[in-house]
Amino acid sequence: MRGCEKTSAVGVLKRALTRQIDREDERQRPLDLGLIRRLFASTDPWRRQRFWLLLAVLARAVQLPALTGLVAAVIRGPIAAGDAGGIALGALAFAALAVSTQIVLHFRQKLALELGEAVVCDLRCRLFRHIQSMPMRWFHTNRIGRVVSRMTSDLEDVRAGVQDVFFVSLVQLVQMLIAAAAMLWYDSVLFLTVLMLAPVIWLINRHFHRLLSTALRDMRESFSRVTATLVESVVGTRVTQSFGREAENSRMFAELAADHCEWNTRVLRTQGTFLPLLELNSQVCMAILLLAGGYRVLTPGSATDIGDVVGFFFMASLFFAPISILGSQYNQALTALAGAERLYRLLDLQPEWGDVPDAVVLQPIRGHVQFCEVSFGYEPGTPVLQRISFEARPGQMVALVGQTGSGKSSIINLIARFYRATEGVVLVDGTDICRLQDQSLHRQLGMVQQQNFLFSGTVADNIRFGCPEADDERIRDVLRRLDCEDLLESLPEGLQTSVGEGGSSLSAGQKQLLCFARAMLADPAILILDEATNSIDSGTEARLQRSLESLICGRTSFVVAHRLSTIRRADQVLVLDGGRIVERGTHSELLAAGGVYSGLHAGFAGVGGTVPRAA
Numbered sequence: 001m002r003g004c005e006k007t008s009a010v011g012v013l014k015r016a017l018t019r020q021i022d023r024e025d026e027r028q029r030p031l032d033l034g035l036i037r038r039l040f041a042s043t044d045p046w047r048r049q050r051f052w053l054l055l056a057v058l059a060r061a062v063q064l065p066a067l068t069g070l071v072a073a074v075i076r077g078p079i080a081a082g083d084a085g086g087i088a089l090g091a092l093a094f095a096a097l098a099v100s101t102q103i104v105l106h107f108r109q110k111l112a113l114e115l116g117e118a119v120v121c122d123l124r125c126r127l128f129r130h131i132q133s134m135p136m137r138w139f140h141t142n143r144i145g146r147v148v149s150r151m152t153s154d155l156e157d158v159r160a161g162v163q164d165v166f167f168v169s170l171v172q173l174v175q176m177l178i179a180a181a182a183m184l185w186y187d188s189v190l191f192l193t194v195l196m197l198a199p200v201i202w203l204i205n206r207h208f209h210r211l212l213s214t215a216l217r218d219m220r221e222s223f224s225r226v227t228a229t230l231v232e233s234v235v236g237t238r239v240t241q242s243f244g245r246e247a248e249n250s251r252m253f254a255e256l257a258a259d260h261c262e263w264n265t266r267v268l269r270t271q272g273t274f275l276p277l278l279e280l281n282s283q284v285c286m287a288i289l290l291l292a293g294g295y296r297v298l299t300p301g302s303a304t305d306i307g308d309v310v311g312f313f314f315m316a317s318l319f320f321a322p323i324s325i326l327g328s329q330y331n332q333a334l335t336a337l338a339g340a341e342r343l344y345r346l347l348d349l350q351p352e353w354g355d356v357p358d359a360v361v362l363q364p365i366r367g368h369v370q371f372c373e374v375s376f377g378y379e380p381g382t383p384v385l386q387r388i389s390f391e392a393r394p395g396q397m398v399a400l401v402g403q404t405g406s407g408k409s410s411i412i413n414l415i416a417r418f419y420r421a422t423e424g425v426v427l428v429d430g431t432d433i434c435r436l437q438d439q440s441l442h443r444q445l446g447m448v449q450q451q452n453f454l455f456s457g458t459v460a461d462n463i464r465f466g467c468p469e470a471d472d473e474r475i476r477d478v479l480r481r482l483d484c485e486d487l488l489e490s491l492p493e494g495l496q497t498s499v500g501e502g503g504s505s506l507s508a509g510q511k512q513l514l515c516f517a518r519a520m521l522a523d524p525a526i527l528i529l530d531e532a533t534n535s536i537d538s539g540t541e542a543r544l545q546r547s548l549e550s551l552i553c554g555r556t557s558f559v560v561a562h563r564l565s566t567i568r569r570a571d572q573v574l575v576l577d578g579g580r581i582v583e584r585g586t587h588s589e590l591l592a593a594g595g596v597y598s599g600l601h602a603g604f605a606g607v608g609g610t611v612p613r614a615a
């Protein structure tokens, strides 16, 4: 399969995805004390829990060597001396210690789980709040997949780090130290042998975990390719079927699935090769110690007896066991740190702009909007709007017309404060829009777009989105005022009908009406509307037009106009071309002038009164 990667769909996809894996996507980060401190500080709100957890960790770190030490002591003492009473007492003490060890383990795990969950839940909510406050530009320049991955896999890595790595490593380290002290006490020469063997075991372990980690990362990447393709294919089924691409897509998916299967096998192969090797490695070390221990006992005049060697062996196994555990914990720690670093970088990212310290609260907004010599570009040096000036008085309707890409949506983006003007100023009721408090502007500004987003839930839930406290009666009242109560009430379960994912169970006209109702319930002073160009039957279109007129009445409205009937009733029509206003006036004034608009008008009138998308 690798051979044909250059030409296969998987190869193309993999190369595209690999290019995207930049420094930000590194799976591991070196140990960074600042980051560890910050992660540790994130447990501060749960200080009491953390204190008890640390206590449980230390208790367990002492209990484990104590259990082993007790066995060694019973063998060396009562068993060697044939003291039956001593043996019974030793067994009893062992059982009591074992029970207490398990009780401590229960609490250690419970506390660690609770602490990890609390930290992750807090971090997840903070991230969610933060992401929601980011300006539109951030969403245009950041891949959604990456944001989702922060909220899922990175948080899971951090959870593992908080719940396991630190506390498990602490238990293992203290256990190793106690075992080392005991070994030193039994026999210092044998202990030196252990000290020489330990780094070898550690290095072999590290090598294994590094290989495993790389294989795991590749496996996860191949899995994310499988899931991403699956999601895209399901969402795009309609397009796939209409172009008859099912077989081609299935072939591509099969390649991705086979690729993932291969990476999975590679992980298992690495584990299958190394785990026996690691075990053999420890057993070889034990054989060396056995040889050295036996030699020490047999050497005439040696202070080491059989009891010391037995005790030493117990402690040696207690010393070697954590090396492998620490190896995997170390690996997990690096992964958790990489996740934490990305999460904190996202949390620390300050929005390019937000509310200024003395932000103005306009309550209520009258709806007087002015553009004064406004220029704007999404990218520096690429202006899409140039020196735009106009005024919309409260209650007026402004229609924006022009060829595709002429800048209509960009004007709307500036009114909604999704972006900031590069030059010039946008004023709302005489105040620079950048100085307005975000909430006070957005609560009084409504938007109805062509592709409106509907959340999962019922029709009523979606209408209530703009005014959560509204009851069903208020919703019905809004529908009556829009003269469309019957259309939404006729749905299978009326207002309680589920809209399906993205509104998939509603027709285009029903969706548009729902969005009108959502905007009307919020009762905004300024309304932004991108008229639908979808072909809707003439009956529904007439209803939509009537509803639209009720919605607009008494509000300042900006309409990206695609219907001649809308343009005709606009107080002002702005004709855009290449980011500039090339003509302005009412429909009849512009027609009489015989300029760009009258040229466009011939096109509108020819398509049943609907402006084609290109105009």
Ligand SMILES: Nc1ncnc2c1ncn2[C@@H]1O[C@H](COP(=O)(O)OP(=O)(O)OP(=O)(O)O)[C@@H](O)[C@H]1O
Binding pocket: 140, 378, 379, 384, 402, 403, 404, 405, 406, 407, 408, 409, 410, 411, 613
């Ligand atoms: N997020 C963005 N990043 C970079 N450039 C953009 C972005 N959105 C729009 N543009 C560019 O800005 C210019 C104006 O686009 P805009 O969407 O305002 O045009 P429009 O008149 O609304 O077009 P349409 O009628 O097709 O919706 C276009 O050249 C477009 O490519």
